[in-house]
Amino acid sequence: MMDRYLQIEGVRMVFDTKKGPFCALERIDLDVPAGEFVSLIGHSGCGKSTLLNIVAGLLRPSDGYVFLANREVSAPGPDRGVVFQNHSLLPWLTCFENVQLAVERVFGAAEKKAALKERVQRALELVQLGHARDKYPHEISGGMKQRVGIARALSIEPKVLLLDEPFGALDALTRARLQDELMRIVSATRSTVLMVTHDVDEAVLLSDRVVMMTNGPAATIGGILAVDLPRPRDRIALAGQRQYVALRAELLEFLYRKQMREAA
Amino acid sequence: MSALPATVRALKPPRAVAPAPTSADSPPEKPLYVRTRTPEWLPRILAPALGVALFVALWEILAKAGGRLPDPASTWHSALEVFANPFYRKGPNDQGIGWNVLASLGRVGVGFGLAALVGIPLGFMLGRFRFLSDMAAPVISLLKPVSPLAWLPIGLMVFKAANPAAIWVIFVCSLWPMIVNTAVGVRQIPQDFLNVARVLNLPEWTVFRRILFPAVLPYMITGVRLSIGVAWLVIVAAEMLTGGVGIGFWVWDEWNNLNVQHIIIAIFTVGVVGLALEQGMILLARRFSYE
Numbered sequence: 305m306m307d308r309y310l311q312i313e314g315v316r317m318v319f320d321t322k323k324g325p326f327c328a329l330e331r332i333d334l335d336v337p338a339g340e341f342v343s344l345i346g347h348s349g350c351g352k353s354t355l356l357n358i359v360a361g362l363l364r365p366s367d368g369y370v371f372l373a374n375r376e377v378s379a380p381g382p383d384r385g386v387v388f389q390n391h392s393l394l395p396w397l398t399c400f401e402n403v404q405l406a407v408e409r410v411f412g413a414a415e416k417k418a419a420l421k422e423r424v425q426r427a428l429e430l431v432q433l434g435h436a437r438d439k440y441p442h443e444i445s446g447g448m449k450q451r452v453g454i455a456r457a458l459s460i461e462p463k464v465l466l467l468d469e470p471f472g473a474l475d476a477l478t479r480a481r482l483q484d485e486l487m488r489i490v491s492a493t494r495s496t497v498l499m500v501t502h503d504v505d506e507a508v509l510l511s512d513r514v515v516m517m518t519n520g521p522a523a524t525i526g527g528i529l530a531v532d533l534p535r536p537r538d539r540i541a542l543a544g545q546r547q548y549v550a551l552r553a554e555l556l557e558f559l560y561r562k563q564m565r566e567a568a
Numbered sequence: 569m570s571a572l573p574a575t576v577r578a579l580k581p582p583r584a585v586a587p588a589p590t591s592a593d594s595p596p597e598k599p600l601y602v603r604t605r606t607p608e609w610l611p612r613i614l615a616p617a618l619g620v621a622l623f624v625a626l627w628e629i630l631a632k633a634g635g636r637l638p639d640p641a642s643t644w645h646s647a648l649e650v651f652a653n654p655f656y657r658k659g660p661n662d663q664g665i666g667w668n669v670l671a672s673l674g675r676v677g678v679g680f681g682l683a684a685l686v687g688i689p690l691g692f693m694l695g696r697f698r699f700l701s702d703m704a705a706p707v708i709s710l711l712k713p714v715s716p717l718a719w720l721p722i723g724l725m726v727f728k729a730a731n732p733a734a735i736w737v738i739f740v741c742s743l744w745p746m747i748v749n750t751a752v753g754v755r756q757i758p759q760d761f762l763n764v765a766r767v768l769n770l771p772e773w774t775v776f777r778r779i780l781f782p783a784v785l786p787y788m789i790t791g792v793r794l795s796i797g798v799a800w801l802v803i804v805a806a807e808m809l810t811g812g813v814g815i816g817f818w819v820w821d822e823w824n825n826l827n828v829q830h831i832i833i834a835i836f837t838v839g840v841v842g843l844a845l846e847q848g849m850i851l852l853a854r855r856f857s858y859e
Binding site for chain 1: 768774783
């Protein structure tokens with residue numbers, strides 16, 4: 305069972321558009337074992353976010369199935385923690401209340417108020433924002449907002465963490481810091497992660513496997529790159545390492561040589 | 569150098585007499601002049617004050633030029649009398665200006681409150697369901713531009729009394745801005761917020777309480793502000809037609825008495841109350857804005 309945790313089987317996605325049906329995804333098969341960090345990489349418009357939304361349950365596939373821990377995914381649910389590209393914090397709630405909303409939904413029926421607050425506080429401390437609990441989203445930086453988003457997703461102890469270009473909107477330095485932090489959090493919580501990215505370095509640094517998607521329409525999996533670099537990983541030490549450079553080159557080769565056609 | 573009077577020294581530094589700057593006993597040279605700057609608050613206060621002064625002057629000229637317009641000074645004295653005892657009652661048709669204003673505000677409050685009770689839920693529904701919105705669109709766009717006073721006869725016919733008819737007019741005119749703004753607010757809720765609700769699978773009541781309502785609140789308050797503004801505009805006209813106690817009726821009554829000073833006082837009173845309502849709503853809106 306261990307290696308059949310998150311299963312994506314024969315998923316196909318066709319959108320009805322004004323110009324007729326548009327096939328976004330075709331024959332997607334992917335198994336993610338528990339505790340694995342898998343990235344989806346590809347040019348924009350290749351349907352990687354669509355695939356993530358299908359796993360999240362926000363979209364229903366036209367064909368095929370998604371199973372999570374042997375149960376079919378047919379609707380959104382709190383067994384999956386989603387971190388959106390643009391943080392999606394509710395601006396009228398403090399950081400604490402934003403996380404609390406999720407915690408109360410999932411544990412509210414079973415636990416006492418104090419235990420729930422404890423959970424919220426722990427989630428915020430996990431992303432090192434315990435001090436900013438009473439701040440509103442507009443009072444904190446973009447990186448901090450994204451960290452609250454991660455705290456919200458993790459606070460509900462999801463079976464899988466779904467990250468949709470979580471650091472795409474951040475500057476390079478903040479992004480690097482958050483990547484390091486995400487590595488620390490994922491190894492501490494042993495989370496299973498599915499992440500959408502278009503950043504080659506991010507994919508290699510964070511992932512156990514990188515799923516390379518071909519260009520749409522009818523995008524599918526073009527190849528899977530196993531990243532067997534030892535953990536914990538250090539970005540500076542890796543930068544010069546031959547294996548890292550080779551993995552990176554392989555991804556670049558796929559993205560910019562094989563899949564260049566329509567990417568401009 | 570120290571013997572020179574200060575003013576002379578400031579205007580004309582005695583360069584030839586001045587010792588070398590290093591010498592210890594020389595006082596520091598004062599600048600030739602200090603660039604003066606008008607403080608920022610000055611024009612901000614001056615401009616409105618000037619505007620009011622100009623307005624009063626124009627009024628004075630018009631009054632002096634003839635006609636029956638009372639001049640500012642006599643109106644002022646009359647106003648002092650009127651406001652000296654705003655809450656007196658001498659029969660149903662002779663009451664203090666305070667009672668009149670309160671009567672009008674009461675009608676606005678009731679009519680507006682009923683409109684909020686109907687308009688806000690209706691706005692939520694129209695914003696949430698495309699089909700309902702398309703259904704209501706032709707009716708709303710047809711009725712919105714109609715002067716609220718056109719509804720007065722209908723009110724008189726249905727309620728057979730002046731007071732409910734006036735409230736009815738306020739209800740109708742407050743309704744549209746409230747419906748439209750609430751509906752727009754609901755439609756403006758970013759998909760991201762709704763996705764948060766969906767991925768957490770929040771119960772419908774929590775979605776409403778924690779996401780829909782706070783997201784729509786600023787729009788709703790705008791609707792309320794517009795509604796109250798229109799309602800206050802309309803009440804004066806409605807009361808002129810229906811009679812009874814109220815600031816609009818008071819204007820009409822004073823016209824029949826040919827007391828033009830009181831009419832002008834009423835105009836300013838209506839303006840001040842309207843301004844206060846507007847400012848109150850702006851304060852409320854600021855309290856609930858989350859940006």
